[in-house]
Amino acid sequence: xxxxxxxxxxxxxxxxxxxxxxxxxxxxxxxxxxxxxxxxxxxxxxxxxxxxxxxxxxxxxxxxxxxxxxxxxxxxxxxxxxxxxxxxxxxxxxxxxxxxxxxxxxxxxxxxxxxxxxxxxxxxxxxxxxxxxxxxxxxxxxxxxxxxxxxxxxxxxxxxxxxxxxxxxxxxxxxxxxxxxxxxxxxxxxxxxxxxxxxxxxxxxxxxxxxxxxxxxxxxxxxxxxxxxxxxxxxxxxxxxx
Numbered sequence: 001x002x003x004x005x006x007x008x009x010x011x012x013x014x015x016x017x018x019x020x021x022x023x024x025x026x027x028x029x030x031x032x033x034x035x036x037x038x039x040x041x042x043x044x045x046x047x048x049x050x051x052x053x054x055x056x057x058x059x060x061x062x063x064x065x066x067x068x069x070x071x072x073x074x075x076x077x078x079x080x081x082x083x084x085x086x087x088x089x090x091x092x093x094x095x096x097x098x099x100x101x102x103x104x105x106x107x108x109x110x111x112x113x114x115x116x117x118x119x120x121x122x123x124x125x126x127x128x129x130x131x132x133x134x135x136x137x138x139x140x141x142x143x144x145x146x147x148x149x150x151x152x153x154x155x156x157x158x159x160x161x162x163x164x165x166x167x168x169x170x171x172x173x174x175x176x177x178x179x180x181x182x183x184x185x186x187x188x189x190x191x192x193x194x195x196x197x198x199x200x201x202x203x204x205x206x207x208x209x210x211x212x213x214x215x216x217x218x219x220x221x222x223x224x225x226x227x228x229x230x231x232x233x234x235x236x237x238x239x240x241x242x
Contacts (some may be wrong), residue, residue, distance in 0.1 A: 010118035012106045014125040018102060027101040028075060035072035036040070039172070039180050045164075045188030046122035047222075049077060050242065054159035055121040055191070058150060058227065060217060062133035062141045063169035068231030069184055070130060081122045082130040083115065106149075110137055123157040132212060141170065146214050151206030154194055154213075161213060162242060163189040165220030170222060187220040191242040212236060 003165065035041075055078070059070055067082050074080050082098075086105045089095045098105075106115040120130050130151075133146035152218070154161065164186055171182035196205050215233035218226035 006045050007104075008044050008114040010114065011121045013081050013102050013118060014106065014121035014127065016047075016125075018081075018125075018127075021102065022144040023100040024102050027097060028071065029066070030049070031068055032072045032075035035069060040182060040183045041073070042168075042183060042185045043073060043188075044186065045184070045190075046073060047161065048188055048190055049074070050160055050191050051078070052126060054157060055128045056123070056150065056153060056160065056161050057128055057130050057164060058217065059130070059164045059166050060221060061134050061137045062167065063137065063172065064170050065169045066132070066166050067130055069169055070166065070186070071184055073157065074128070074141065076096055078128045080128045080130050083119060083132075087138075088202050089223065103193050116149075119153055120157050123153065123159045123216060133217075138227070140227075141167070142225050143214060143218055143229045145228055146210050148206045148210065150213060151209035152202070154209045155196065155202050155205040158194065158196075159194050160191050163213065163217035165189070165217060167222065167225060167227075175188075189216055189220045192216070192241060193240045195238045197238060203227075210238070219239070 009030055012018065030120055057070070059066060071080050071082065072085070077128050081104060083104045083106050088098055088145045089105045104115050104118045104212060131150060133150040134144050135147040138144050153159070166184065166186055168182055168184040175182040194209060212233050214229040215231065217230060218229040
């Protein structure tokens with residue numbers, strides 16, 4: 001008998017029935033209810049969220065609760081598939097819950113073809129892909145250099161992009177010791193789309209997309225959190241505001 005590891009294939013997350021699966025509906029409802037019970041929210045710009053079409057919603061990563069909190073904001077608006085680190089899949093409760101909801105687990109530090117294929121399939125289906133371009137939590141709450149993944153997805157699928165700056169999640173759960181619920185701030189930026197020149201190489205596109213996208217994300221954050229992307233984004237003739 002072969003001991004080979006079975007191939008990882010998350011493309012079922014792009015099926016038409018994926019949003020209607022009972023585990024997905026159960027977990028997103030539970031997330032939304034817990035968020036309203038445990039957190040206070042200060043939300044700006046959510047009305048800009050495109051109602052349909054392939055969308056990458058990307059955020060700054062400062063706490064493990066960030067993606068959960070953002071998904072709660074989109075409850076009832078759009079179906080969201082999150083990309084999560086592969087290490088999470090091995091955690092007892094969180095791994096089981098994340099798997100049953102439906103997420104793409106990414107092996108960091110190496111090319112992950114199954115994760116890329118799944119992410120592209122999700123976008124081509126017209127769903128929302130939630131990612132943290134930095135690839136890891138920032139150690140000081142400031143933006144750190146992003147990985148290439150976001151640029152590659154834009155180059156391959158040409159989705160809409162929307163940044164969301166998040167802060168306040170680091171008060172979870174310490175705020176409860178003061179008998180207060182954490183106040184989480186969300187700043188949704190204006191959605192946009194790239195129309196990259198046909199002669200632009202993939203590497204050029206990745207570099208341009210990452211730098212521009214992260215600078216737009218930085219504008220959604222307080223100045224002290226903008227880190228290496230503190231300068232405003234340049235004006236690019238092939239960026240369409242939506």
